[in-house]
Every structure is written in C-alpha cells, then in structure tokens.
Amino acid sequence: MARTRGEERRADILRATLEVISERGYRGTSLGAVAERVGLTQQGLLHYFPTKEALLIAVLEVRDQWDTAGVPHTPETWNIELLATLVEYNAMRRGVVQTFSALLGESVADDHPARDFFTRRYVQTRESMAAALRAAFGEELAGGLTPEQAAPLLTAVMDGLQYQWLLDPEAVDMSAAFRDFLVLLKPKD
Amino acid sequence: MARTRGEERRADILRATLEVISERGYRGTSLGAVAERVGLTQQGLLHYFPTKEALLIAVLEVRDQWDTAGVPHTPETWNIELLATLVEYNAMRRGVVQTFSALLGESVADDHPARDFFTRRYVQTRESMAAALRAAFGEELAGGLTPEQAAPLLTAVMDGLQYQWLLDPEAVDMSAAFRDFLVLLKPKD
Structure with a gap:
C-alpha cells in the first residue's frame, strides 16, 4: 500500500529530527531548526507533532524499528x-x-x-x-x-x-x- | 598551604558547573545559570573563565582528579x-x-x-x-x-x-x- 502524503511528510520530519539531534543533542534541538531542515514553517511542523517531546518519542520509537x-x-x-x-x-x-x-x-x-x-x-x-x-x-x-x-x-x-x-x-x-x-x-x- | 580566595572561588564555580551540567547537559548549560548558582554576576564569572568552553575543559580536568x-x-x-x-x-x-x-x-x-x-x-x-x-x-x-x-x-x-x-x-x-x-x-x- 502506498504511503499517503501525510505519512511521507511525517517520515521526512523524523529523518530531519534525527539529523538535528545527532548534531546538537536533544536539548539543543529546536522545533524551528527541524522545521527549517524539512522546509516547513514551525506552525506547519506543529500540525504533525504538537510538542518537542512528542517528536522525541516518535523518533525513539521509529529508531527501534530501523534498528x-x-x-x-x-x-x-x-x-x-x-x-x-x-x-x-x-x-x-x-x-x-x-x-x-x-x-x-x-x-x-x-x-x-x-x-x-x-x-x-x-x-x-x-x-x-x-x-x-x-x-x-x-x-x-x-x-x-x-x-x-x-x-x-x-x-x-x-x-x-x-x-x-x-x-x-x-x-x-x-x-x-x-x-x-x-x-x-x-x-x- | 591554604587556598587563596580566588582558588576557593574557582572551586565553587567548578562545583556549580558540574551541578548545572548534570541537570541540563553541557549544551543546555549557560554561563548565566552557573553565575547565578554560585552567586556571581556573569561579568564576575567571566573574570575566572573567559568562555563556556574554558569552563568545560576545566571541569573535565578536575573530574579526572576527583576520579x-x-x-x-x-x-x-x-x-x-x-x-x-x-x-x-x-x-x-x-x-x-x-x-x-x-x-x-x-x-x-x-x-x-x-x-x-x-x-x-x-x-x-x-x-x-x-x-x-x-x-x-x-x-x-x-x-x-x-x-x-x-x-x-x-x-x-x-x-x-x-x-x-x-x-x-x-x-x-x-x-x-x-x-x-x-x-x-x-x-x-
């Protein structure tokens, strides 16, 4: 089954988040930096992940799948x-x-x-x-x-x-x- | 030999820095937070350690001594x-x-x-x-x-x-x- 555009966008966001975390740590990662990397406004990012913590938990879960x-x-x-x-x-x-x-x-x-x-x-x-x-x-x-x-x-x-x-x-x-x-x-x- | 006041102050600053780093990580640690914890102005702190990196290196060196x-x-x-x-x-x-x-x-x-x-x-x-x-x-x-x-x-x-x-x-x-x-x-x- 093909992924929807929303699913692809979520995957793009998680990849960008992993990149930013590996460069700056979680504490140094801002929603603004992730949004910029993935080409969204911060408001647009919040549509997919309402908080920075929600983004972190999603990243950790997807990492265990990639693992x-x-x-x-x-x-x-x-x-x-x-x-x-x-x-x-x-x-x-x-x-x-x-x-x-x-x-x-x-x-x-x-x-x-x-x-x-x-x-x-x-x-x-x-x-x-x-x-x-x-x-x-x-x-x-x-x-x-x-x-x-x-x-x-x-x-x-x-x-x-x-x-x-x-x-x-x-x-x-x-x-x-x-x-x-x-x-x-x-x-x- | 007794430690001078300056040496004591440096030791206080390093202890405070370790505390703040353990709570917030190095990236989340600001000179302002360390200064506040030790009761100095940020300007006063800069007198002892001119940059955040200088403070980190001093902390790492003193840690190996405490070790x-x-x-x-x-x-x-x-x-x-x-x-x-x-x-x-x-x-x-x-x-x-x-x-x-x-x-x-x-x-x-x-x-x-x-x-x-x-x-x-x-x-x-x-x-x-x-x-x-x-x-x-x-x-x-x-x-x-x-x-x-x-x-x-x-x-x-x-x-x-x-x-x-x-x-x-x-x-x-x-x-x-x-x-x-x-x-x-x-x-x-």
Missing part, C-alpha cells in the same frame, strides 16, 4: 548471531548510532523526557539478552555466570563500544571487539 | 583491584557519574568541544587497561584474548554499566556486575 530493519526479529527470536550482525550493521550507519548514543547520554538526567523510555527499554533489553544467552550457551556461561548475570555486561559492551567507536573509528573495531566478547562468554568444555 | 581522589594512583599503578574499587566508589557519587555520562554522550557529535578530550582520554584509558590486565593475568586472558583485545571491552563495560545503573539503580548492581566481568577475563587453568 531491526535489516535484521528481522521478534524479541523471542533474538539470538547471539543476530546481535553480532546488528553490531556489524551499526558500524555502517554512524548517524543513527550517534543519535542514539547522544540521547542515551542526555537521558540519565533526572528530568529528561526520554528517561522513562530508556529505563523501560533496558529492562526489556536485559531480559532479551538473558534469553538469547540461555538459548546459545545454556544455564552456565564461562566463569560460572548465569545468563542473568551476563545480560547487563553484554548490553554494556554494546553501548560502551559504540562510544569508543564514534570517538575513534580507526582505533576501535566495534564488530571484532563484540565477537571477542562472545568468545569470552562461551562456556569452556 | 582518583579516593583512589590514589598514577597511570603506571593502575591495577585490576583499583578498578573494582573505583567502580564501587562511583556507585556512591551519582552526580559525578551523571555529569561524566552526559558529557560523554554529547561529545560524540562531530563538532562538540569535548570530543578531542574524550578521544585522547580513551586512547590513554585503553592503554592503561591493557597494562593492568597484563599485570594481573599475563599475555593470554580467558578465551585466548590478548590484553589489547580485552582493554576496549573492559572500558566499554565500565561506561555501559554506568548508563544502566544511572537509569535504574535498583535493577543494576554496577559493582557486582563489574566483578563478574573480571571473573570472565581471568585465564582458566
């Missing part, structure tokens, strides 16, 4: 190989990773509008990671860790490597480092 | 136990970790004034981590990894756990998770 656009899955079908593929895929789309990392950084402030989104998202992420680790390696991972103990580490490695890679892409091979970590987690015979 | 205020070391004496102690210490000072994480998040933008600082800092951090891992575990860590392969992972785990802990301190025990990771890295007999 998996090249890597189809449901939470139940997450697996370790898919995670490694996602890291490889991320290494090819710097802008999206930059936006996500900038938003995560801002969201830890007590009053940030994305804080609840990220807090809920990480609860789900740790659960999905634990399930993927259990499916791949069973109940006992290397070092005697349980999947639940390893899940926050796996999540931390993915996020932390993104910052190092964004700052210094030639020094840090995000994808190779992630595979090294999977080797570490694998139970030894 | 180790409770944990004395030189880069040569980093060791694995000291790192675990630093993570425990961080779990007791949320504001400082919040400011650091917010600044790291912003710094990945291509034009951010702290980008070079963090890029250089991570080169040094990975080197120090590799040296600490070599001293603790020798040339071959668990999974056959070299200290240089494990160093970006160790760095990523520390940073990534901070975000999860800041968002959800009751769900994530940063210090226990970091010790789990050290168990993973230890070579098996």
Whole structure:
C-alpha cells in the first residue's frame, strides 16, 4: 500500500529530527531548526507533532524499528548471531548510532523526557539478552555466570563500544571487539 | 598551604558547573545559570573563565582528579583491584557519574568541544587497561584474548554499566556486575 502524503511528510520530519539531534543533542534541538531542515514553517511542523517531546518519542520509537530493519526479529527470536550482525550493521550507519548514543547520554538526567523510555527499554533489553544467552550457551556461561548475570555486561559492551567507536573509528573495531566478547562468554568444555 | 580566595572561588564555580551540567547537559548549560548558582554576576564569572568552553575543559580536568581522589594512583599503578574499587566508589557519587555520562554522550557529535578530550582520554584509558590486565593475568586472558583485545571491552563495560545503573539503580548492581566481568577475563587453568 502506498504511503499517503501525510505519512511521507511525517517520515521526512523524523529523518530531519534525527539529523538535528545527532548534531546538537536533544536539548539543543529546536522545533524551528527541524522545521527549517524539512522546509516547513514551525506552525506547519506543529500540525504533525504538537510538542518537542512528542517528536522525541516518535523518533525513539521509529529508531527501534530501523534498528531491526535489516535484521528481522521478534524479541523471542533474538539470538547471539543476530546481535553480532546488528553490531556489524551499526558500524555502517554512524548517524543513527550517534543519535542514539547522544540521547542515551542526555537521558540519565533526572528530568529528561526520554528517561522513562530508556529505563523501560533496558529492562526489556536485559531480559532479551538473558534469553538469547540461555538459548546459545545454556544455564552456565564461562566463569560460572548465569545468563542473568551476563545480560547487563553484554548490553554494556554494546553501548560502551559504540562510544569508543564514534570517538575513534580507526582505533576501535566495534564488530571484532563484540565477537571477542562472545568468545569470552562461551562456556569452556 | 591554604587556598587563596580566588582558588576557593574557582572551586565553587567548578562545583556549580558540574551541578548545572548534570541537570541540563553541557549544551543546555549557560554561563548565566552557573553565575547565578554560585552567586556571581556573569561579568564576575567571566573574570575566572573567559568562555563556556574554558569552563568545560576545566571541569573535565578536575573530574579526572576527583576520579582518583579516593583512589590514589598514577597511570603506571593502575591495577585490576583499583578498578573494582573505583567502580564501587562511583556507585556512591551519582552526580559525578551523571555529569561524566552526559558529557560523554554529547561529545560524540562531530563538532562538540569535548570530543578531542574524550578521544585522547580513551586512547590513554585503553592503554592503561591493557597494562593492568597484563599485570594481573599475563599475555593470554580467558578465551585466548590478548590484553589489547580485552582493554576496549573492559572500558566499554565500565561506561555501559554506568548508563544502566544511572537509569535504574535498583535493577543494576554496577559493582557486582563489574566483578563478574573480571571473573570472565581471568585465564582458566
């Protein structure tokens, strides 16, 4: 089914918002700057997204869809190989990773509008990671860790490597480092 | 030696700046807001720090000193136990970790004034981590990894756990998770 003009305009606005956020952070992003980038008046933009926060939430939701656009899955079908593929895929789309990392950084402030989104998202992420680790390696991972103990580490490695890679892409091979970590987690015979 | 009044005033300004950054991010921080918090006019503040960027750099440098205020070391004496102690210490000072994480998040933008600082800092951090891992575990860590392969992972785990802990301190025990990771890295007999 073809997208309506309104849907296309919404998609254009979300793309422009991602660009502006990756350049200026969410706090530095104004509705005026997004409107200008997409060729709308600020009044015209407000027709699609009535507040800056509404725009942020829409961006975060669409990002989670893009995240998996090249890597189809449901939470139940997450697996370790898919995670490694996602890291490889991320290494090819710097802008999206930059936006996500900038938003995560801002969201830890007590009053940030994305804080609840990220807090809920990480609860789900740790659960999905634990399930993927259990499916791949069973109940006992290397070092005697349980999947639940390893899940926050796996999540931390993915996020932390993104910052190092964004700052210094030639020094840090995000994808190779992630595979090294999977080797570490694998139970030894 | 007693600190002069000027030194005390500078210290007050840096503390106020950290507070404002942790609430609003660096981009959302204005010289006016810092001046107000510390009870100076904006003109008075400019006497100590002529630009907002000068203030940011001073904050980043003093943070690295505070980082180790409770944990004395030189880069040569980093060791694995000291790192675990630093993570425990961080779990007791949320504001400082919040400011650091917010600044790291912003710094990945291509034009951010702290980008070079963090890029250089991570080169040094990975080197120090590799040296600490070599001293603790020798040339071959668990999974056959070299200290240089494990160093970006160790760095990523520390940073990534901070975000999860800041968002959800009751769900994530940063210090226990970091010790789990050290168990993973230890070579098996």
